Amino acid sequence: MNKRFYYFGLLMTVIVLALSSCVKDDTDLDEVIKQYQVQPVEIELDFSALAEAADVPVTDEDDIAYNDYVENTDWNRVINITFNGETATVDGSVPGLAIQRNGAHLTITNIVGPIKFVVSGTTANGSLKFYGDKRFQLLLNGADIANPKGAAINNQGGKSMYIVLAEGSNNHLVDGADYIMVDDEDQKAALFSEGQIIFSGKGSLTVNAVGRGGIRSDDYIRVRPGVKIHVNSTALDGLRANDGITLDGGVINVETSGAGAKGVRSGGPLTINGGRLTAITHGNTRIEVEDVTDTTSCAALYCDTLMTVNRGVIRLKATGDGGKGVNAKQNVVICGGSLEAVATGTAEDKKPKGVKIDGNFSISAGYFYAYSKRSDPMEVLGTTDVAAGYKTLDHGPKLLIIAY
Amino acid sequence: MLMVCSALLPTPSLADDAGLIVSAGTSHKFNKKLTAGFDAEFRSRNNFRTAERVSLEANMSYKLLPWLKAGVSYALLIENNQETLSYHDDNTYNNWRPSYWGVRHRFNVMLTGSYKVQRVELSLRERWQYTYRPSKMIDSFDFDEGEWEDHEVKGKGKNVLRSRLQLDWDIPKCKFDPYASVEFHTSKKLDKTRIIAGVNYALKKKHNFKLYYRYQLTNGDPNIHMLGMGYSFKF
Known part of the structure; x- marks a missing residue:
């Protein structure tokens, strides 16, 4: 009897122990962790060739874009400028055109009319500065211009500056860390213009900015197919225009490392019709303390007004604290193309978001990808409209994909 | 018997936990004053479903006076440490450290005074308890980084004073002797009360x-209902 009792007690104890130890009381987070472990797409600067459709100029004079096409102007007045170290030679003359030389620093005043400047050669201490409200063409054909005291090219005129990159040419602009300023004049970037800048041609342009921005217009910027632009700015914004940016094509790579700097920044409508834009910012949030504390985070793409994507490939990455892939202050409309935005920065001063939109967001075609390592992949303060017909819609704490 | 006792227990509230204590031990009385023994114990939590602790203890006691006993013991505790999960201010996940098994070493020194009135014995036990937790490398998941990280739980020691007041009732001609006690665990403040x-x-x-x-x-943690069963063999 006693033995049976002991055995029964022992058996019960073993059963209880076995049952007790078989269940874990941890929160079931396996699926959640999988969502948090998702890795973003690799986004790096991409200089590879891009097959683009033929660039057909607008020929209708009533078209608002007519004057953006360098082909629609007669360029029968030509000046050749060749840099050679500390000097520059100027070939050709146009009555009424004034060219002032100071070593390799040329100041050109044009009150005549459309003039084509063909620029080549190398200088480590030179620049081109333009005055006069007349449109002009800069055909860069192997130009390598560095200005230790300011912008390499500075257009103070309010009309169009057509920058044509000669086919197969490699052109290089560098500014200086400290700019010498002139009263009542702006000088905001290594390549600066008060008027419009229209890029065309089939060559390449590299801009290295250490003092201020890379390329900037106080008007608008248009980039046409065939162009290759690479901007590297360690100070301010890479590519910026006050009144809008239109990307019709080309291969554009922008990289910035300044605190609060934007890769591409448009104060007016930003329209992307083609090409491949890669913009990467590495800077952290800029904090300015005066009467009040002002914090400004980086954004690979920043737009103050309407942003529209019709075609093209847009790849954006922000790696610094609080950096955004896209920071749009108004509506964003995607009708096609591909937009990938990745934020991998920390969230100490600002929250890093893949895409942040203060207005409405709508997508009716194309591919949309947003990722943030340490915050929401996407934030839309207005409405979100995803048209019917999308194939996938993956949503997690760090990743959002919409594909048609 | 287990089932009956479980049914008699109050149903734990949502905030409370429940578990089981199963122990077995042996002791030997060397003479009228000196006794030594060995105990093994198992505990569970999470409403009897999760193993919490396995411990092995060696103990010795010496009767200083007819009413006063002194004792020492050492216990090896193998514990299943509960997970910790933290959140950001906006309620998103911050860090998760899953449960893990770890070792602790516990040393006890105690004095027990007792006073018998007819068939009721009142005893007071004061126990100084020192527990050392060696350092251990464990994994935790950082939701911000989206990756598992090695994390060192640093070694540390803790002193606790345990004061237990117990009543034992020797019922005539009955093999069942009921008892009741209350015990307070105090370190820098009152940590636990056991009834x-x-x-x-x-x-x-x-x-x-x-x-x-x-x-x-328990101060700061859910209260726990425990069902205990023990067996000891004296020789």
Whole structure:
């Protein structure tokens, strides 16, 4: 009897122990962790060739874009400028055109009319500065211009500056860390213009900015197919225009490392019709303390007004604290193309978001990808409209994909 | 018997936990004053479903006076440490450290004074308890980084004073002896209070069984209902 009792007690104890130890009381987070472990797409600067459709100029004079096409102007007045170290030679003359030389620093005043400047050669201490409200063409054909005291090219005129990159040419602009300023004049970037800048041609342009921005217009910027632009700015914004940016094509790579700097920044409508834009910012949030504390985070793409994507490939990455892939202050409309935005920065001063939109967001075609390592992949303060017909819609704490 | 006792227990509230304590031990009385023993214990939590601790203890006691006993013991505790999960201010996940098994070493020095009135014995036990946790490398998941990280739980020691007041009732001609106690665990503040009610059953003086209910109020953690069962063999 006693033995049976002991055995029964022992058996019960073993059963209880076995049952007790078989269940874990941890929160079931396996699926959640999988969502948090998702890795973003690799986004790096991409200089590879891009097959683009033929660039057909607008020929209708009533078209608002007519004057953006360098082909629609007669360029029968030509000046050749060749840099050679500390000097520059100027070939050709146009009555009424004034060219002032100071070593390799040329100041050109044009009150005549459309003039084509063909620029080549190398200088480590030179620049081109333009005055006069007349449109002009800069055909860069192997130009390598560095200005230790300011912008390499500075257009103070309010009309169009057509920058044509000669086919197969490699052109290089560098500014200086400290700019010498002139009263009542702006000088905001290594390549600066008060008027419009229209890029065309089939060559390449590299801009290295250490003092201020890379390329900037106080008007608008248009980039046409065939162009290759690479901007590297360690100070301010890479590519910026006050009144809008239109990307019709080309291969554009922008990289910035300044605190609060934007890769591409448009104060007016930003329209992307083609090409491949890669913009990467590495800077952290800029904090300015005066009467009040002002914090400004980086954004690979920043737009103050309407942003529209019709075609093209847009790849954006922000790696610094609080950096955004896209920071749009108004509506964003995607009708096609591909937009990938990745934020991998920390969230100490600002929250890093893949895409942040203060207005409405709508997508009716194309591919949309947003990722943030340490915050929401996407934030839309207005409405979100995803048209019917999308194939996938993956949503997690760090990743959002919409594909048609 | 287990099922019956479980049914008699109050249903734990949502905030409370419940578990089981199963122990077995042996002791030897070398003379009228000196006794030494060895105990093994298992505990569970999470409403009896998750193993919490396995411990092995060696102990020795010496009767200084007829009413005063001194003792020392060492216990090796192998514990299943509960997970910790933290959140950001906006309620998103911050960090998760899953449960893990770890070792602790515990040393006890105690004095027990007792006073018997007819068939009721009142005893007061004061126990100084020192527990050392060696350092250990464990994994935790950082939701911000989206990756598992090695994390060192640093070694540390803790001193606790345990004060237990117990009443034992020797019922005439009955092999079941009920008892009740209350115990306070104090370090820098009152950490735990344990209230116990149980019964001892002796079989031929060598075999002793006990069954008890313990309610533990813990400062900052859920309170715990425990069902305890023990067996000891004296030789």
